[in-house]
Amino acid sequence: MNQKIDTGHEGLPPVTKLLLEMGPLALFFVANSRPEYFTPLIGPLLPAQMSADHVGIFSATAVFMVATVVALCVNYVLERRVPIMPLVSGVVVVGFGAMTLWLNDDLFIKLKPTIVNSLFGGILLGGLFLFNKPLLPIIFGSVFQLDAEGWRKLTFRWGVFFLGLAALNEIIWRTQSTDFWVSFKVFGMMPITMIFALAQTPLILKHSPQEQAKS
Known part of the structure; x- marks a missing residue:
């Protein structure tokens, strides 16, 4: 489907x-x-x-x-x-x-990535396992086609990834200096996210109707 x-x-x-x-x-x-x-x-x-x-x-x-x-x-x-x-x-x-x-406490801004990533990860996995509904397209606002299995797999992967980013942020800000955390937030999280997104290309192509029609 x-x-x-x-x-x-x-x-x-x-x-x-x-x-x-x-x-x-x-x-x-x-x-x-x-x-x-x-x-x-x-x-x-x-x-x-x-x-x-x-x-x-x-x-x-x-x-x-x-x-x-x-x-x-x-x-x-x-x-x-x-x-x-x-x-x-x-x-x-x-x-x-x-x-x-x-x-007057920098704790809250350091918690922001943890809160946001935990929220998105929880929503994606919760929608998948509680309601059997992949919510990834709604969150990303994507415009493309996948079959049902592809949406489920991609939603699961992104949900786990977001939770992993939340855990990584907790480790960084609790163990490193504020300057290091700022650098990680700017030069670490975005490249990690982009690399992860590119790594999903084989899954997207495999479950894309256009690619399936060619095979």
């Missing part, structure tokens, strides 16, 4: 989508390394009193919040919609970022 998920949108060009996803993360990294470039702009968002050790991560958090909201707005202007995954991630960024700055 072939199942096609069509969101009714062709989506943004890959380069634009990458810029909207990586732009806030790049600013997060730069603001953590060079907070003095950003504090004149985001000063009102920062805690009134904070230790020198937290200037970088707090500045990065404030910049990340603003940049994430801007990226979501740009996405909406270009597509007249905001995909579920960036929207949920953005809500968590703003919520946990606000708690980080309000409570």
